[in-house]
Amino acid sequence: EQEVNENSLKRLNGYLENLQKPGFRSFKPTQLTFYVREREPSSSNLQESFSASGFRAVSFTLQTRDLLSTVLDILNSCSLSTEHIQSLNVNSQPNKEAKSTVDRPIKWDRTYYSFTGFKDPEEELEQAQRVETTLISWLDDNEASAVKKLKKSLPLRKELERLKIELSQQLQLSDIRWQRSWGIAHRCSQLHSLGRLVQQRPEVLKNVKGHTVIFTDRSGVSAAGHIMLGTMDVHHHWTKIFERLPNYYKLQKRLLLLEDRISQLLGGIEVIYMEELQPLLTLEEYYESLHSFYNRLRDSRLPFHPRSLRGLQMILESDRYAPSLHEFGHFTIPTVCDPATLQWFIFAKAQEARENLKRKEE
Structure with missing residues (x-):
């Protein structure tokens, strides 16, 4: 019973x-x-x-x-x-x-929960309310600690800014950036390392004028033309990148020519690379994607009227399988996109793309 x-x-x-x-x-x-x-x-x-x-x-x-x-x-x-x-x-x-x-189950007598072994919802609610941390309370609790750490970091922040300005002027760089949010001490260490290379091998840095240096996970030149310095690499790897810069610049010219050929095949649509929206690719990786896409287009002979799509833009991505239209007005086209699908999509979305670009400019 x-x-x-x-x-x-x-x-x-x-x-x-x-x-x-x-x-x-x-x-x-x-x-x-x-x-x-x-x-x-x-x-x-x-x-x-x-x-x-x-x-x-x-x-x-x-x-x-x-x-x-x-x-x-x-x-x-x-x-x-x-x-x-x-x-x-x-x-x-x-x-x-x-x-x-508060929406919660019916309250039973505490003896019921003791007898059945069930958890008392009201007791759990009380415990949650006691330990609940809101954003305001968290900010209040950590305000003093944050101010203390900020004051402590000010000298290092000033040192970071000094090193960045000094190296930018010395090498006549356009900018120095970081791909990831490393700490201030880590960034200072990277700039000191670059500064030592400048002192030891100044001749290898003669070709960096006007360029942007990015500290990232690997060394090379990015698809946007920025010099990438891998933070885990030693000076020897950095030196090889600086020595090969003339070859990278030649490859970059070939890349621009390839983009222009793709544009001609697609009715004048401009092929662009957007750093903020695309993964960080090396120049070689991006060129390979463009070359593969160009060969696919050339063999398909799509009937785009010359200059019919002038004013429109597209970016190429290798990790997608279907074309799309971005809210900013540019087309995002997969490297492996079927030419017939590509043609239909661009024709169908061309007017919407122009409207999106116009709104973006406004």
Whole structure:
């Protein structure tokens, strides 16, 4: 009898919790059986049987869709008074004021949770509220520490700025940047390392004038023409990159020529490389993608009218499989895009692309 009551309580608890879930619509009729103390015989049509221990079994099926009706059905099924419930004039539908309360399961007596081993939702809620950290409280707690660290870092920040300006002027660089958010001390160390190379091998840096140096994960020249210095590489690797710069510049000219040929095949659409939107590629990687795309276009002989797409732009990406139109107005074209699909997409989206470009300029 005790086991039957415990199992029925668990199922009843689940039913009542579902009733209180916002938007819950799927209700499965739930049949429950409880053993209650024997009272006067009831004329109820419910199935009842009496045991030798003085308890009678009451079986009923829950299929109501609101809390009040469910509670009343349970009380009536067990032949218990419902006057105190009805006198409360409880509205089973949540009113406007109730919408602001925390949505949580029905509260049972703590002995129920101790007996069944279930977790008390109210106790969990109280614990969560005690440990809850808001952004404002976190900022308040860490304000003093942040100010202290900022003051401590100011000399290093000034040193970083000094080194950057000094090297930029000495090498006549356009800019010095970092691909990743390394710490200030790490950045200073990288600039010191470049400064030592300038002192030891000044002749290898004669070709960097007007260019941007980017400290990143690997050495080379980027698709945008920036000099990439791998932070894990030693001076020997950096030196080789600087010595090969004339060859990189020749490859860059060939790349520009290849972009122009692709543009001619696609009705004058401009092929561009956007650092902020595309992955960081080396010059060799980008040239290989362009060359593969160009061969595919040349063999397909797409019938684009010359200069019909002038004013439009496209970028080439190797990790996509379907063309798309960016909100800024440029086309994003996969390297492996089917030529026929490419032609249809550009024709279909050309006007929208012009409108997006116009909005961007405004």
